[in-house]
Amino acid sequence: xxxxxxxxxxxxxxxxxxxxxxxxxxxxxxxxxxxxxxxxxxxxx
Amino acid sequence: xxxxxxxxxxxxxxxxxxxxxxxxxxxxxxxxxxxxxxxxxxxxxxxxxxxxxxxxxxxxxxxxxxxxxxxxxxxxxxxxxxxxxxxxxxxxxxxxxxxxxxxxxxxxxxxxxxxxxxxxxxxxxxxxxxxxxxxxxxxxxxxxxxxxxxxxxxxxxxxxxxxxxxxxxxxxxxxxxxxxxxxxxxxxxxxxxxxxxxxxxxxxxxxxxxxxxxxxxxxxxxxxxxxxxxxxxxxxxxxxxxxxxxxxxxxxxxxxxxxxxxxxxxxxxxxxxxxxxxxxxxxxxxxxxxxxxxxxxxxxxxxxxxxxxxxxxxxxxxxxxxxxxxxxxxxxxxxxxxxxxxxxxxxxxxxxxxxxxxxxxxxxxxxxxxxxxxxxxxxxxxxxxxxxxxxxxxxxxxxxxxxxxxxxxxxxxxxxxxxxxxxxxxxxxxxxxxxxxxxxxxxxxxxx
Numbered sequence: 179x180x181x182x183x184x185x186x187x188x189x190x191x192x193x194x195x196x197x198x199x200x201x202x203x204x205x206x207x208x209x210x211x212x213x214x215x216x217x218x219x220x221x222x223x
Numbered sequence: 224x225x226x227x228x229x230x231x232x233x234x235x236x237x238x239x240x241x242x243x244x245x246x247x248x249x250x251x252x253x254x255x256x257x258x259x260x261x262x263x264x265x266x267x268x269x270x271x272x273x274x275x276x277x278x279x280x281x282x283x284x285x286x287x288x289x290x291x292x293x294x295x296x297x298x299x300x301x302x303x304x305x306x307x308x309x310x311x312x313x314x315x316x317x318x319x320x321x322x323x324x325x326x327x328x329x330x331x332x333x334x335x336x337x338x339x340x341x342x343x344x345x346x347x348x349x350x351x352x353x354x355x356x357x358x359x360x361x362x363x364x365x366x367x368x369x370x371x372x373x374x375x376x377x378x379x380x381x382x383x384x385x386x387x388x389x390x391x392x393x394x395x396x397x398x399x400x401x402x403x404x405x406x407x408x409x410x411x412x413x414x415x416x417x418x419x420x421x422x423x424x425x426x427x428x429x430x431x432x433x434x435x436x437x438x439x440x441x442x443x444x445x446x447x448x449x450x451x452x453x454x455x456x457x458x459x460x461x462x463x464x465x466x467x468x469x470x471x472x473x474x475x476x477x478x479x480x481x482x483x484x485x486x487x488x489x490x491x492x493x494x495x496x497x498x499x500x501x502x503x504x505x506x507x508x509x510x511x512x513x514x515x516x517x518x519x520x521x522x523x524x525x526x527x528x529x530x531x532x533x534x535x536x537x538x539x540x541x542x543x544x545x546x547x548x549x550x551x552x553x554x555x556x557x558x559x560x561x562x563x564x565x566x567x568x569x570x571x572x573x574x575x576x577x578x579x580x581x582x583x584x585x586x587x588x589x590x591x592x593x594x595x596x597x598x599x600x601x602x603x604x605x606x607x608x609x610x611x612x613x614x615x616x617x618x619x620x621x622x623x624x625x626x627x628x629x630x631x632x633x634x635x636x637x638x639x640x641x642x643x644x645x646x647x648x649x650x651x652x653x654x655x656x657x658x659x660x661x662x663x664x665x666x667x668x669x670x671x
Contacts, residue, residue, distance in 0.1 A: 180474055183638060184477050186634075186638075187478065187480075187481035187635055190634050191481060194627055194628065195488050198488060198492040199492075200589055201527060201590070201621065202588045202627070203587075204626040206529070206585070206587055
């Protein structure tokens with residue numbers, strides 16, 4: 179059990195490093211960010 | 224575990240390393256003066272007292288005519304370990320030579336005491352209560368405060384008082400090195416330092432102090448080749464060790480190390496983040512522009528990173544809603560989000576109050592490098608009231624944030640905290656049987 183937990187902790191540390199390095203932010207999931215293709219013609223210049 | 228117990232027992236004198244000299248005398252057979260049944264005396268010269276397995280008469284084995292101390296009074300009681308059963312426990316072969324069934328003074332709790340004998344190592348006890356077993360040796364020395372104090376120290380270890388009460392002998396069979404009979408009452412006190420227990424038994428004539436160590440039922444079954452189902456554990460024993468103590472300690476060490484690594488990653492990220500402002504502006508939105516989409520000037524994000532969009536407005540007892548789209552000018556890819564700014568305040572019941580705030584902020588993850596504009600759709604109750612709304616906006620990239628760190632920290636500690644709760648609950652159950660429960664385990668008792 180301890181080995182599994184140790185591996186889990188290491189995974190968490192690696193995931194945090196990757197997330198921070200790549201600019202992933204957890205709270206962006208909570209603010210309703212949605213990715214969708216739009217055309218820039220929709221906005222008024 | 225087995226090795227540790229063996230070491231502890233050895234240190235306590237429960238298991239002596241070199242075998243002492245074997246006492247003289249072979250097992251002696253004689254006939255019961257009451258029923259004529261054969262009685263075999265194993266601890267010759269040591270036993271003073273035997274109970275006939277056929278008729279339960281109590282016989283004085285120190286008397287050359289085997290005087291009957293007490294005539295047959297009951298039927299033979301079936302026991303898990305029969306008299307004469309042999310088993311290898313802690314590396315030493317023991318034979319069951321005596322059995323007593325005891326209860327507390329109110330006869331609410333029953334327990335079995337088996338007297339074990341080995342001609343080289345003397346006597347030990349196996350005690351079974353509610354499916355829990357202890358291997359016990361009588362101590363030949365005094366333990367200061369035993370039976371009187373609420374805490375005693377033995378071999379540098381503190382033992383906490385668990386119970387004080389009375390033990391009553393309900394049934395005996397086999398042979399004994401002391402005189403024992405049904406109905407005999409003794410004062411008892413138990414002190415615990417799991418997996419060890421110190422028991423004090425006292426009557427008008429003597430005081431006996433013994434040291435026991437918890438043994439798993441499976442070990443007893445293996446040692447004595449018991450094929451019957453062992454009694455189920457129905458309660459946490461006073462000295463039952465919490466499972467995997469070493470693993471539990473190491474788990475917290477791993478958690479602490481992982482937390483240190485997470486902190487290091489977080490502070491490194493914060494120290495190396497650009498945290499650069501890529502756009503800032505303030506503008507007034509008039510009522511005619513309500514419902515129209517406003518586009519900011521183009522701004523550049525030089526490399527993939529997160530983006531923080533901060534907005535603020537000096538609204539007063541009003542609300543403001545924003546639909547925002549960050550548009551990649553090259554690919555037309557849009558990153559959508561909503562923001563709401565609400566700020567209300569007043570004076571009620573002699574007190575000032577306020578709720579909400581005049582600003583909002585949102586993160587976008589992994590926004591690729593490129594030129595962007597932000598589209599703003601706005602609605603607000605302040606349009607009609609004030610004739611326009613002042614909106615300030617700032618956009619930053621590669622901004623340090625704590626949400627990933629908080630999630631990582633929670634993930635690391637959730638299991639150790641669960642284990643901590645489980646352990647607390649285990650200890651609470653242990654102490655629920657005691658009149659001397661430490662305050663930390665008394666929470667539900669006070670509610671009851």
